[in-house]
Amino acid sequence: MIPVLETPFAMKEWRSHVKGSVGFVPTMGALHAGHEELLKRAREENDHVVLSIFVNPTQFNDANDLAKYPKTWDQDLAIANNNGVSAIFYPKYADMYPDNYRYKMTEHEYSMLLDGAHRPGHFDGVLSVVMKLFNIVSPSRAYFGEKDFQQMTLVKGMVESYFMNLEVVPVPTVREVDGLAMSSRNTRLTPEHRQKAPAIYKAITQSTSAEQAAKTLTDQGFDVDYVTDIGNRRYVAAKLGEVRLIDNVKI
Template sequence: MTVVLRSPQEFHAWRKQQKGSVGFVPTMGALHSGHEELLKQARKNNDVVVLSIFVNPTQFNDTNDLDKYPKTWEQDLAMAEANNVDAIFCPRYDDMYPDNYRYKVSENSYSNLLDGAHRPGHFDGVLSVVMKLFNIVAPTHAYFGEKDFQQMTLIQGMVESFFMDLQIVPVATVREEDGLAKSSRNVRLTSAERLKAPAIYKAISESKTAEEAAEKLNAQGFIVDYVTDVGTRRFVAARLGDVRLIDNVQI
């Protein structure tokens, strides 16, 4: 039976009763099979599994995007129970930000590239809420998908920089059969956009250069924020209609 805990105080009381390793999967809900893979990895390798569901306002630079973020509580609860999650932490904004976001965590280098360059303040919000969640949950392992590779890298750096006592575990991107990276935002695509969306993965995988990939996507009607090679990975963010999709591949 999965227990649902709503406040940090409620969670702390429950956490004190737990023994052994704790695997943690932080999410904003609207769970899909990509999240399920994170939960499976956590369940396989830990004594206790915690899932958090919190749509974090401070990481949305576009209030319309926040308003449209899908909420699927009953489906999320069913997935948690099917994967033997021990607890869901589902706080309110006032519980997570009693200071109304006066204090925040910032990174001033890598966070300014890629998504950070197009979404001002986004990674401040991500790092701030993740640190809060780590402090509340006190996990031994936390699981993140490689689809959000920049986010995962920044969180890993935060953990190292602040001497936090947990291990970040990367999990490979889960894809649809046609190559589209699983994302909670995919449900907002129209049927025509959904048919076109796999071109993102195809372009970044098959093109010799980032410039070539961007040209292919522009030609197919995507609005490209960026296609950029950083180190050994190629990153993309592109819009179909009002849905912004990201992906990355090893090159």
């Protein structure tokens, strides 16, 4: 039975007795094959694996989105068991934010682009909770999917800026057979929208420019937040109904 540790104290106590390297996979639950790939890499490269499950309210700028975020504890526990997880950190808001979010971590440049421009305060919440998780778990390595490439880049920058003693390991995006990037939010798509969603990947890989990709998606009924090329990557965020999907690819 995997120990489920519900407070920072319990997690730190467990960690203090563990020898060897610890791979850490921070999640908000609703685990899928993309998370399994993160856990697999963590298992291969470390002596122990810690999985955290915490739906972090401070990174949601839309209360409705937070309320509807899928919660699948039994499925998550089964995935953890099947992927060699050593311990699960499963805290509550009051334990993670004893200050009620008076203190926060902020980045003032890259976080203001892309998702940051459309979701005010989102990355403050992400970086704040990740900093807390790193301090509690004390991992050797932490694993992040490239689907959330901006998030991963910001976390890596935070680790470097604060001289934190861990490695941030990027893991390539895991996709469905039809190209749709795996995401916990995909479960909220209607059957019609699920059929349409792979057009995002098709548009950003086959269009000659970001502008063309944006027009293609708009013409197909997507509500496009952005399609933008930065460096050698093309980033997209678009809504189908109430569900906002993001993706990125090398160009």
